[in-house]
Amino acid sequence: MSQATDQEPRQGLGRARGRLRCPACLMHETLCLCEALPRLSTETRVEVWQHALELERPTNTGRLLALILPSCRLRPFGGPRGAPPEVELDPERRTYLLFPAPDAVVLTAELAHQDPRPLTLVVPDGTWTQAKRGVRTLQAGLPALRLPDGRPTQFALRSPRRDLDRLSTLEAVARALGIIEGHPVEAALLAAQRLMVERTLFTRGELSAAEVTGGLDARGHAHALSAGRQSRMPASRLAKNNG
Ligand SMILES: [Zn+2]
Numbered sequence: 001m002s003q004a005t006d007q008e009p010r011q012g013l014g015r016a017r018g019r020l021r022c023p024a025c026l027m028h029e030t031l032c033l034c035e036a037l038p039r040l041s042t043e044t045r046v047e048v049w050q051h052a053l054e055l056e057r058p059t060n061t062g063r064l065l066a067l068i069l070p071s072c073r074l075r076p077f078g079g080p081r082g083a084p085p086e087v088e089l090d091p092e093r094r095t096y097l098l099f100p101a102p103d104a105v106v107l108t109a110e111l112a113h114q115d116p117r118p119l120t121l122v123v124p125d126g127t128w129t130q131a132k133r134g135v136r137t138l139q140a141g142l143p144a145l146r147l148p149d150g151r152p153t154q155f156a157l158r159s160p161r162r163d164l165d166r167l168s169t170l171e172a173v174a175r176a177l178g179i180i181e182g183h184p185v186e187a188a189l190l191a192a193q194r195l196m197v198e199r200t201l202f203t204r205g206e207l208s209a210a211e212v213t214g215g216l217d218a219r220g221h222a223h224a225l226s227a228g229r230q231s232r233m234p235a236s237r238l239a240k241n242n243g
Helices: 061-068 109-113 128-138 169-181 183-203 218-227 235-242
Strands: 045-051 072-077 094-098 119-125 144-146
Touching: 045 061, 045 169, 061 072, 061 119, 061 169, 061 183, 094 169, 109 169, 119 128, 119 169, 169 183, 183 218
Parallel strands: 045 072, 045 119, 094 119, 094 144
Antiparallel strands: none
């Protein structure tokens, strides 16, 4: 099996260029998340429609969802890879687009349980612009659900100022599953994202090893030593990240 190397030019990871990445979670091999991730069974199915430009970005959270939820499927759209996926409507399930479209209805526990059929959530995954563009071609008449107002994003890896009010894909799904299936699923998903965020900030030199939840194993410490730095995240950003 081939392994991806650093290839996320927009994230400025040049300092670690050449390190091998885990082919599943795309983290540096020494900081692989896979063994730390829970496996969560849900009745709700999640289809993440992942923009082509997201497929190899280590900071993509749709990939993380697929590693945690056996009921989650990733489907590429956009870019040169061809036509968007078709929505496969299962009469035994209720299928919704999870996206704040103008006609979206707020997801509530009442809505989730007013019909015995379980839900399938189709979730566009990409930048805000990619997602909006994708929704136009993907919506295919699907009714849309939006999340009730809640906490701002805790995802500190991309353009935090611009995207503070935009949840990551994982956060949006976590919040929806919290409403549909209960708080423990939401909490476990958010904890996994926090682990990914902290390890990534560590690789960027913005968080010290001691500040990474659960600490680092020997390989993680070797990563720090080989990077030759002992940097620390500014206290203000850490506070925000710990939310
Ligand atoms: Zn991994």
